[in-house]
Amino acid sequence: MNALEQLIDALRCLPGVGQKSAQRMAYHLLQHDRAGAVRLSEALRAAGERVGHCERCYTFSEAGLCEICRDDGRDARLLAVVETPADQAALERTGSYRGYYFVLQGRVSPLDGIGGREIGVRQLLERVQDGPLEEVILATSFTAEGEATAHVLAQALRSRGVKSTRLARGVPVGSELEYVDLGTIAHALVDRR
Amino acid sequence: MNALEQLIDALRCLPGVGQKSAQRMAYHLLQHDRAGAVRLSEALRAAGERVGHCERCYTFSEAGLCEICRDDGRDARLLAVVETPADQAALERTGSYRGYYFVLQGRVSPLDGIGGREIGVRQLLERVQDGPLEEVILATSFTAEGEATAHVLAQALRSRGVKSTRLARGVPVGSELEYVDLGTIAHALVDRR
Ligand SMILES: [Zn+2]
Ligand SMILES: [Zn+2]
Secondary structure: OHHHHHHHHOOOOOOOOHHHHHHHHHHHHHHOOOHHHHHHHHHHHHHHHHEEOOOOOOOOEEEOHHHHHHHHOOOEEEEEEEHHHHHHHHHHHHHOOEEEEEEEEOEHHHHEEEEEEHOHHHHHHHHHHHHOOOOEEOOOOOHOOOOOOOOHHHHHHHHOOOOOEEEOOOOOOOHHHHHOOOOHHHHHHHHOO | OOOOHHHHHHHOOOOOOOOHOOOHHHHHHHHHHHHHHHHHHHHHHHHHHOOOOOOOOOEEEOOOOOOHHHOOEEEEEEEEEOOOOHHHHHHOOOOOOOOEEEEEEOOOOHOOOOOHHHHHEEEEHHHHHHHOOOOOEEOOOOOOHHHHHHHHHHHHHOOOOOOOEEEOOOOOOOOOOHHHOOHHHHHHHHOOO
């Protein structure tokens, strides 16, 4: 493969990008935006090298502890458990949550052999021992797998005597949290059960 | 901006990628495909450094002359003029054209101040002097701007005594050549007028 073909091929690692889009992207960059291509190349390299996971909440972070975990002005009695950093960002953007987070490595999916261990239940249980926690808010998606994940987590937490709640069903059933409008999420947060 | 934010920002240089998609792409790469991110970073850098334009037909090429221009087994009596390398690739994939190509720098757009000079009419006229050319096939899009481009080129070529044809109107009016199915393009090529 020549360099152009390799670029088209490499662009297909992006989610939602097939052969046709990849070709269009490559042609666009080479014809109209070489500076953008250089910038993207550098940004990919830098992010790959510098972005790791927070030691405490497992979200993306360049430092050992992320900004939120370093912020001691938040409510240490609350911990919201989410499936992805994207879901965390959605919850954070509502502006109506002031506790801390724990970011799972996805959600359980028995058919794919992904259970509690794979998504980080052990790390979550370690985290809940650490600090004056009163409530764990299970903010996983309202999909079948998100519900199953919440169920697994609730059981594990109960065995440690930790109370967990679920976002209220204001969040439309069957939807990914990341794509829900902020108002709905904010409302669901207040009505958590 | 931190490295993650810079990556999201840089991904927006890709056509059709907004803030939301860029975020999803960045999260996906960092969470699930760091090897893909490294490969894409390298491919962008390599393509930027190595892919230039063919000296003869102006398509993308790593060498001074592209593969097609170096191939002396093609029909030197035919030259197809296209708007972009993507259109050239579409024409080439039909397998029904065996002549050479000339790739314009886009198409004329009087409102944006893009005329014959900007898209490479001078280079095209130089190219048609060079070789036993009998027919220039104007394979620009059947959009208003593509038609205007064909008109500008036909006039310029006529002034040099060079005969030009247009793809038959089998190509759906108002469509970009790149997105037309191969059979339609092949048919339009045979019926060129
Ligand atoms: Zn953290
Ligand atoms: Zn060439």
